[in-house]
Amino acid sequence: MGKLFGYDEKLRFDTGNENYYELLKDGLLHPSKAGVVLMSPFAKLVLSLNGVKYGRGVRVYGIPRIENRGKISLGNNMRLNSAVCTYNSGNLEGPVLLRASKEGSIITGDEVYLNGTSIISEISVTLGSRIMIGANTVIMDTNTHNVPWENRLRRWDKIVRKPVKIEDDVWIGASCFIMKGVTVGKGSIIAAGSVVSKDVEPFSIYAGNPAVFVKKIDEE
Numbered sequence: 001m002g003k004l005f006g007y008d009e010k011l012r013f014d015t016g017n018e019n020y021y022e023l024l025k026d027g028l029l030h031p032s033k034a035g036v037v038l039m040s041p042f043a044k045l046v047l048s049l050n051g052v053k054y055g056r057g058v059r060v061y062g063i064p065r066i067e068n069r070g071k072i073s074l075g076n077n078m079r080l081n082s083a084v085c086t087y088n089s090g091n092l093e094g095p096v097l098l099r100a101s102k103e104g105s106i107i108t109g110d111e112v113y114l115n116g117t118s119i120i121s122e123i124s125v126t127l128g129s130r131i132m133i134g135a136n137t138v139i140m141d142t143n144t145h146n147v148p149w150e151n152r153l154r155r156w157d158k159i160v161r162k163p164v165k166i167e168d169d170v171w172i173g174a175s176c177f178i179m180k181g182v183t184v185g186k187g188s189i190i191a192a193g194s195v196v197s198k199d200v201e202p203f204s205i206y207a208g209n210p211a212v213f214v215k216k217i218d219e220e
């Protein structure tokens with residue numbers, strides 16, 4: 001009974017419910033939410049069918065959109081949240097989208113939480129471990145089209161592509177854009193609604209469009 005009613009920090013972080021009683025009540029009041037959680041093992045099939053490698057304890061809430069012509073490899077204890085009715089701090093408009101072209105690769109460490117996140121790779125997007133990404137953020141390692149006007153509809157080989165790296169323990173807020181060639185340093189935070197086009201120093205907060213340094217974070 002203690003477990004049912006007692007405060008559980010991990011449960012609170014994962015589901016927003018303080019104890020198992022609240023979780024149960026939540027499930028009964030919002031059956032679609034409970035359904036999405038129960039369907040998680042089946043939603044994982046979408047990863048396997050698209051040739052995505054993934055580790056232990058991966059939770060897939062809602063159906064992600066995967067286009068894998070290159071390499072996609074996800075670590076342990078990942079969470080892919082695509083559903084409007086599950087736990088996120090934003091009203092997700094779209095599913096998680098992972099698109100790796102023939103030359104592209106998306107590699108993550110462990111415990112990376114993607115909330116309606118889009119990752120577009122034509123060369124390399126690497127994420128470390130223990131990373132949280134708020135709703136509707138886009139990470140891309142390519143301009144997707146050419147800058148010179150006469151080449152925009154042709155010459156796909158000329159498109160600028162530069163690897164993106166998100167280091168361990170980074171928190172990216174909701175509705176951000178992380179552009180080609182950027183490294184976000186360990187432990188940093190990108191404020192909600194930022195557009196990051198230059199490297200981000202470790203243990204720092206960056207905000208705005210273009211994102212600029214706001215303040216340092218204590219490393220202790």
Ligand SMILES: CC(C)(COP(=O)(O)OP(=O)(O)OC[C@H]1O[C@@H](n2cnc3c(N)ncnc32)[C@H](O)[C@@H]1OP(=O)(O)O)[C@@H](O)C(=O)NCCC(=O)NCCS
Pocket residue numbers: 089090132133134135172173174189190191192193194205207208214
């Ligand atoms: C980055 C963040 C954590 C900073 O929080 P904080 O430490 O309390 O910082 P403050 O609110 O004191 O803001 C510090 C400065 O950054 C500015 N700032 C904060 N968020 C900003 C944003 N999204 N865009 C532009 N500037 C921002 C503030 O105006 C302030 O500027 P000032 O120093 O000129 O007064 C918070 O603003 C944020 O964006 N959180 C993300 C929330 C989110 O997206 N959640 C989704 C679920 S993961």
